[in-house]
Amino acid sequence: MSNFNLAVIKGDGIGPEVVTEAMKVLDKIGEKFGHTFNYEQLLMGGCSIDVHGVPLTDEAVERAKQADAVLLGSIGGNTSTSPWYKLDPSLRPEAGLLKIRKELGLFANLRPALLYPELKGACPLKEEIADKGFDMMIMRELTGGLYFGERKTVEENGKKKAIDTLTYSEDEIRRIAIRGFDIAMKRRKKVTSVDKANVLDSSRLWRAVVNEVAKDYPEVEVEHMLVDNCAMQLVKDPAQFDVILTENMFGDILSDEASMVTGSIGMLASASLNETKFGMYEPSGGSAPDIAGQNKANPIATILSAAMLLRFSLDLDKEADAIEAAVKQVLKDGYRTCDIVSEGTKLVSCSEMGDLICERI
Numbered sequence: 523m524s525n526f527n528l529a530v531i532k533g534d535g536i537g538p539e540v541v542t543e544a545m546k547v548l549d550k551i552g553e554k555f556g557h558t559f560n561y562e563q564l565l566m567g568g569c570s571i572d573v574h575g576v577p578l579t580d581e582a583v584e585r586a587k588q589a590d591a592v593l594l595g596s597i598g599g600n601t602s603t604s605p606w607y608k609l610d611p612s613l614r615p616e617a618g619l620l621k622i623r624k625e626l627g628l629f630a631n632l633r634p635a636l637l638y639p640e641l642k643g644a645c646p647l648k649e650e651i652a653d654k655g656f657d658m659m660i661m662r663e664l665t666g667g668l669y670f671g672e673r674k675t676v677e678e679n680g681k682k683k684a685i686d687t688l689t690y691s692e693d694e695i696r697r698i699a700i701r702g703f704d705i706a707m708k709r710r711k712k713v714t715s716v717d718k719a720n721v722l723d724s725s726r727l728w729r730a731v732v733n734e735v736a737k738d739y740p741e742v743e744v745e746h747m748l749v750d751n752c753a754m755q756l757v758k759d760p761a762q763f764d765v766i767l768t769e770n771m772f773g774d775i776l777s778d779e780a781s782m783v784t785g786s787i788g789m790l791a792s793a794s795l796n797e798t799k800f801g802m803y804e805p806s807g808g809s810a811p812d813i814a815g816q817n818k819a820n821p822i823a824t825i826l827s828a829a830m831l832l833r834f835s836l837d838l839d840k841e842a843d844a845i846e847a848a849v850k851q852v853l854k855d856g857y858r859t860c861d862i863v864s865e866g867t868k869l870v871s872c873s874e875m876g877d878l879i880c881e882r883i
C-alpha cells in the first residue's frame with residue numbers, strides 16, 4: 523500500500539471538467555492496485571486572478587513543490603473577450619504557467635504522439651502511411667537555447683538589426699540526454715537525436731554529448747538526424763521514430779508537427795520534468811473556452827497525462843499500462859467525445875468517457 527501526494531491544478535475553461543475525470547481514473551487505479559492518492563488542489567491562471575489578483579501565488583508554488591507530482595488541466599480564457607487579457611502581461615493567466623515551470627525547474631518536455639488505429643481517419647497523412655501507425659515520444663529541452671539566449675535590437679547606419687543568441691552548455695545537454703535515454707529504456711529503446719550539426723556549433727556540441735551519454739545505454743540504438751530531414755520524415759514515415767531528442771526551438775516546432783499528424787488535440791498528453799522524478803503533467807491543448815462548462819470536452823489527453831505521471835514520477839508502470847490499455851479499449855468499443863466522433867461511433871460526454879475508462883481498468 524503506497525501513499526502519494528499530488529498537487530492538482532484544475533485551472534480554467536475545460537480544465538476542471540477534464541481533471542475531475544483524470545482524478546476519477548487515478549482513484550480507480552488506487553482501488554485496484556492498492557495505492558492512495560491524496561490531492562491538494564491549487565489555483566493557477568484566471569481562477570487565481572479572480573481570487574488573489576495574481577495568476578499564481580508563491581504559496582501555491584511552495585505547495586506544488588511539496589507534492590510528488592503536479593497534475594494540471596489548462597489555464598486561460600477567451601483571449602479577445604475575457605477581462606483577464608486586459609491586465610498587464612505579467613498578470614495574465616499564462617504568466618502563472620511560465621512562473622510554475624521556472625520555479626519547479628522543469629527542463630524536459632515530453633509529448634507523445636500516437637496514432638490509435640481507431641482514429642486513423644483523423645490522421646491527415648496518406649492511408650498507406652497511417653495504416654502503419656506510429657507511437658513516438660518527442661523530448662524537448664525546455665529552458666535553454668534560442669528562446670532563453672541574450673537578445674537585442676540595435677541600430678547600425680540608420681538600419682535596425684536584431685540579434686538572438688543560441689547557447690547550450692554541455693551540462694544542459696547532458697541532463698536532457700540522460701532523461702531521453704532513460705525514457706527510451708522504458709519504450710522501444712531507440713533515440714533519434716535531432717540537430718543542425720552541419721551548420722551550428724551548439725548542435726555539434728549537442729551531438730558529441732549525446733554520443734557520450736549513449737555509451738552508458740548500450741541497449742539503446744542511437745541515430746542522429748538533421749532537423750530539416752526530421753520535419754520531412756515525420757510526415758513521410760513517422761513509424762520509424764521512438765524517442766526524438768532535441769533542443770528547445772526544434773522541439774517546439776517538431777512537437778506541434780507530430781501532434782498535427784495524430785489529428786486530435788483532445789488525445790494528446792504531455793509532461794515536463796525536472797532533475798528528480800518530479801514533473802508536471804497536462805494535456806497539450808488549451809482551456810477550450812468555446813466548449814467549457816458543457817461536459818463535452820475530451821478528457822483522454824488529461825487521463826493519459828495522469829498515466830504519464832504514474833510512469834515517470836511514481837515509477838508505477840503497470841498502473842500506467844492499465845490506463846493506456848483502458849483508453850485503447852474504450853476507443854475499440856466505439857465510444858467518442860464530440861471532437862473525435864465519426865459515423866458509426868457512439869457520442870459520449872466528458873464524464874461518461876471518464877466512467878467508461880474506469881470500467882475498463
Ligand code: NAD
Binds near residue numbers: 598601812821861
Ligand atoms: P485550445 O486548445 O483551447 O482550443 C482549440 C480548439 O480545440 C477548440 O475548438 C477547442 O474546443 C478544441 N479542444 C481543445 N481541447 C479539447 C478537448 N480536450 N476536447 C475537445 N476539444 C478540445 O486553444 P485556443 O482556443 O487557442 O486557446 C484557448 C485558451 O487556452 C487561451 O486562453 C490559451 O492561452 C489557452 N491555452 C492554455 C494552454 C495551457 O494551459 N497549457 C495551452 C494552450 C492554450
